[in-house]
Amino acid sequence: MVTTHNLGFPRIGARRELKFGLESYWKGQSSIAELQQLGRTLRQQNWADQAALDLAPVGDFSFYDQVLDMSFTLGHLPERVRGFHGEALDNYFRVARGRSTPAAEAHAACCAGVAAGEMTKWFDTNYHYIVPEFTATTEFKLDASRLLEQLAEAQARGVKTKPVIVGPVTYLAIGKSKDGSNRLDLLPRLLPVYAQLLDTLAAQGVEWVQIDEPQLVTELDADWQHAFNTAYHLLKTCKVKLLLATYFGQLQENAYLAANLPVAGLHVDAINDREGVQPLINLLPAHKVLSLGVINGRNIWKTDLTATLDWLEPLAQQLGARLWIAPSCSLLHVPVDLASEQQLDAEIQSWLAFARQKLDELQVLAQALNHGRDAVRAALDANQAALKSRRASPRVNQPAVKLAVSKITRDLGRRESSYAQRAPKQAALLQLPPFPTTTIGSFPQTAEIRQARSDFKAGRLDASAYQAVMQAEIQRAVREQEALGLDVLVHGEAERNDMVEYFGEQLEGYAFSQFGWVQSYGSRCVKPPILFGDIRRPQPMTVAWTRFAQSLTSKPMKGMLTGPVTILNWSFVRDDQPRSESCLQLALAIRQEVLDLEQAGVRVIQIDEAALREGLPLRRTQWKTYLDWAVESFRVSANGVRDETQIHTHMCYSEFNDIMASIAEMDADVITIETSRSDMELLDAFDDFSYPNEIGPGVYDIHSPNLPSEQHMVALMKKAAERVPAERLWVNPDCGLKTRQWPEVIPALKHMVAAAKTLRAELA
Ligand SMILES: CN1c2c(nc(N)[nH]c2=O)NC[C@@H]1CNc1ccc(C(=O)N[C@@H](CCC(=O)N[C@@H](CCC(=O)N[C@@H](CCC(=O)O)C(=O)O)C(=O)O)C(=O)O)cc1
Ligand SMILES: N[C@@H](CCS)C(=O)O
């Protein structure tokens, strides 16, 4: 008999209950007891949803982030939050958010505010975790209370559980050394705490523990390979069975290592690495369980159950009871329930599966494997009918779009002239001062803006009233920027629910959900639009708003678009054609928008590629192929403009060094980037490569509630000027300001504009 299990379930709730509960608690509008109760309710709901599984996860629920949970379990708190006198959960939020909750304010005198932990992307997903901070003196001390509490809840409910933890090697690998020490030196100190944790779980009656080691799908040098051996040889004496879980990619050269670690079972991602499964079985010792992730945990299409069974049945014969099946990874990365959707086109809805539906699919597979396909004939037939309808749908395939992509030549992505030739033309037209100031696009998305959009969507506000509210917001943003004395203005993106979903809503070939929320970080969620068919832009998407904004000012107004690679990477995309093909289709649509903006007199156009770096394959050997089509897509979207039109791009992350050449090939006139937290170190990469165009190194860390001082920003820019000629530098924040409040933004930008003036006086 095959065993079914799940690696993790979304914890935000089908109606984002956790988001609202957290934000209410953070605002002091509800108590810690109410928040804890909400946590229990959500966990109970999640276990109810997973009742049919042989093993359901426990410990996957988190009030903010599972990596931060692991840090607390390991007693590994940043120095700056130790000795906090209030509730442990408040201290947890201090690390996550860098500020106190009202409840923790009682301790303001003894436990003042702290810097937030750094956030970064969880492998190649759009989920952000809080980065563990290591130094040579880092110590660990077990605190299993959270896990034991959740375990007891599950056991009381009669759930057949499998606690989930981040494995020790991945935990070290995804953290950062703060003092240049080698994180691997901490392994001997870390492993005894893991051993103690596993034995504590065993004492509570746990048989299996899922220990997540996605680091195994990346290229590992000898030291990290050795760390895997050391870790699991030490943990093998623990009294639980370990299911070592890998996901998001292929084991490749790590297959031998993974197969032979002394654990009871191995989970692999059979969506990303189906070809690797049979060779892995040949390597796997005969006593080990092999869990195959056969349902895609990263996308929302129905699984082809018949094809999956065609592939699985011989493996089931071969492995017998050693075969487990599951989604490929935690379902954290997909929305909760397709059944919530009331407005999705019925045909498209019939092609989809969210978390709850994916578990139903898993059940059908298990039934078919355990009792024969006839036991689930109706479900299999319905599944085949849905897939057939998707394949044959004329809405998916638009020959004219495919033809347009096939006609793309390299020249389409080339500017008329080199940067050196076009820069003086742009300067003459724009008449900007040295160290020009600008912002990245969005201004605060206030509760009023969100409410107006919600009312509009619900029919409580008509289109002209909605337009009036948005125009008033744009007017406010323009007035504020003029008062601040910024040089290149933005309209503020009030009308956008999200920088990707907004475009998805307007492009043909996209569908969008009402409740398809996925956690991005903490309480913040995104609703990735669903790219189901060939992409066409029926009409301009941003021109009217930009034209309106430009009409309010004589300063240059930046057109604001999201680039094709970012739209692709932050959407649920079709799996019936290569990503590169979908990306080029998006590139053609954005190109039309760029040309329409130019035609409307917009002289500066920013095309955000915030997710270009995140989309890099986890293995370096696959980088070139990705970068080739990603950069080409950007170039196609951006570079059809005249010399006089200035193209900006923005990337809000700081690890560029490895891909600098590709960034330069995009040939944007100006790139704005995150650098303030890294103290301008990032610019070393630009310096080494002699990045030829203009750069706006972000000087205002928008993720922090702290007010940046003028002196700090001047100092950062002076560091920048040591690496990049002053005449090619811009002054701007790190990223958009949508998550901040106006009272924070105004003083910060005042300081930024003052910093630019000082720089002009001293350096220009
Ligand atoms: C730059 N970032 C982005 C990423 N991915 C994206 N797809 N988009 C991004 O901008 N990845 C990396 C980072 C992640 N950063 C963020 C930052 C902020 C958010 C965020 O604030 N998300 C919002 C949801 C935004 C949204 O789509 N809002 C909608 C719906 C609003 C709503 O809930 N309305 C209510 C009623 C009104 C109310 O009571 O508030 C309703 O309809 O019931 C909109 O504006 O229309 C969030 O709230 O989490 C995400 C990622
Ligand atoms: N233009 C967007 C970019 C975010 S990465 C914004 O300002 O929010």
Ligand SMILES: [Zn+2]
């Ligand atoms: Zn950004």
